[in-house]
Amino acid sequence: MADSELPLVARRIRSFPDFPVPGVLFRDISPVLKDPDSFRASISLLANHLKKAHGGRIDYIAGKWSVRVPPGPRTLPGAARVCHEGAVSGVLYPGQDGFGGLLGDPPDAPTVLGVVTVDPLPHPDFAAELGLGCILIRKRGKLPGPTVCASYALEYGKAELEIQRDALEPGQKVVVVDDLLATGGTMRAACELLGQLQAHVLECVSLVELTSLKGREKLGAVPFFSLLQYE
Numbered sequence: 001m002a003d004s005e006l007p008l009v010a011r012r013i014r015s016f017p018d019f020p021v022p023g024v025l026f027r028d029i030s031p032v033l034k035d036p037d038s039f040r041a042s043i044s045l046l047a048n049h050l051k052k053a054h055g056g057r058i059d060y061i062a063g064k065w066s067v068r069v070p071p072g073p074r075t076l077p078g079a080a081r082v083c084h085e086g087a088v089s090g091v092l093y094p095g096q097d098g099f100g101g102l103l104g105d106p107p108d109a110p111t112v113l114g115v116v117t118v119d120p121l122p123h124p125d126f127a128a129e130l131g132l133g134c135i136l137i138r139k140r141g142k143l144p145g146p147t148v149c150a151s152y153a154l155e156y157g158k159a160e161l162e163i164q165r166d167a168l169e170p171g172q173k174v175v176v177v178d179d180l181l182a183t184g185g186t187m188r189a190a191c192e193l194l195g196q197l198q199a200h201v202l203e204c205v206s207l208v209e210l211t212s213l214k215g216r217e218k219l220g221a222v223p224f225f226s227l228l229q230y231e
Contacts, residue, residue: 005041012038045227046205047129054202059172062135063123123177135167137190148196152189163193170198181206184215
């Protein structure tokens with residue numbers, strides 16, 4: 001890692017105690033996304049790691065992409081909503097499943113009048129940095145055509161992810177990218193989906209890892225790498 005780049009990312013991580021519930025210390029990566037230099041550094045550092053670890057063996061980058069309108073008035077610690085005639089037109093929102101959000105729509109997403117959430121470490125940008133294509137993994141019901149599905153546990157229930165059945169050919173090599181590894185349920189489900197397509201997961205990577213939750217243990221034999229680690 002470049003000595004000058006990692007501190008550029010680390011100093012932008014904020015901590016909010018007792019969010020979203022008492023006893024939780026929330027690690028907010030929104031300032032990393034807001035600052036172009038920090039955001040570019042995070043992409044560059046992860047990309048350089050993969051270049052060194054796997055060279056040209058990677059076929060695709062896979063990651064979860066979401067657009068949703070979450071309920072409830074508490075969305076982002078310390079943030080203000082942008083409203084017009086009583087409707088929320090934009091807000092930075094950290095997803096409750098460990099994924100955060102950007103203000104605005106992803107390039108190919110439908111327009112949503114409300115709180116718009118996309119995954120904060122956009123794997124298309126990451127794939128472009130490596131000169132690769134990207135594979136979308138989404139919540140169930142969001143992808144057209146034949147799909148395969150895998151479920152994962154949330155704090156208060158279950159959720160399901162899916163991928164298009166023709167997204168990959170058997171034996172193709174994939175790296176899974178996420179912004180944060182917490183309990184590991186979402187990333188494990190992504191690996192299971194790729195396994196159903198007989199793809200080979202070379203590695204999983206994330207910007208932040210919450211080590212006390214031991215999420216990497218759920219990944220089994222799949223290698224895992226994170227830029228920043230917190231208890």
